[in-house]
Amino acid sequence: MKRLVIFDLDGTLLNTIDDLGAATNHALEKAGFSSHPLAAYPAMVGNGVKKLLERALPSGMDTDEEVERLRVFFREYYDEHCADHTKPYPGIPQLLDTLQAMGVKLAVASNKYRDAVRALIDRFFPSIEWVAVEGQKEGVPVKPDPSIVFDILSQSPTPKAEVLYVGDSGVDMETARRACVDSVGVTWGFRPMTELKAYHADHIINTPEAILDIVSAQ
Known part of the structure; x- marks a missing residue:
């Protein structure tokens, strides 16, 4: 047993996928990047927020500095909206x-x-x-x-x-x-x-x- x-x-x-996707899209848009359809996020999650943001950023833009900038925006949003959906x-x-x-x-x-x-x-x-x-x-x-x-x-x-x-x-x-x-x-x-x-x-x-x-x- x-x-x-x-x-x-x-x-x-x-x-949690809709709230994770919404928080990531919020961070992307606030940083001036395009968002993704929520249906794209199941393939991006699973390795922590840092890796999620790296995967969400456009190719070549996933630098440590850019990821950290987005992580601040992500947490500000997710801390308030983690249970919306x-x-x-x-x-x-x-x-x-x-x-x-x-x-x-x-x-x-x-x-x-x-x-x-x-x-x-x-x-x-x-x-x-x-x-x-x-x-x-x-x-x-x-x-x-x-x-x-x-x-x-x-x-x-x-x-x-x-x-x-x-x-x-x-x-x-x-x-x-x-x-x-x-x-x-x-x-x-x-x-x-x-x-x-x-x-x-x-x-x-x-x-x-x-x-x-x-x-x-x-």
Whole structure:
């Protein structure tokens, strides 16, 4: 049985894509660049805000200075509008309640900056007693580097054989592989099933409740 389940946030627990896209478009337009259709953003997210802005900028304009200028605009907007359109995926609140009732420890590991991660978790899942809620921090590499998983394990020591990592992207599957924990790829997020297979997800599921069988397996 798994005793700790670590969830990615964007594309796994919450559908955040419209608010991420709106914040990025706001930053682009404020800096004098053209915006993108919201449908373009699922392919850009997953590696943190810095990489999102690099991908959104025109080719050749993704310098460190330009990215930093846009990041200020992004955060100003996203801090105020991060929940305008964001909502949990169907079945996620019930899943978290069930896992908590089973005594399973729950954590979040996101490449989104930590203040936004905690604001969203507090807003949408106030009844869950998380053992750790972690996002991107200065000086700590982002996923797929496994440092964020090791940080969570330091806060809630658990044998790796009893840990499950759940996410929607190849970045998440690679994070789990590097951390030497089992991975679950979810198909309701931002990335296609082909990516989850290409990154060797240990399990691929189509509905949140399917996690319960994986957690309970001996």
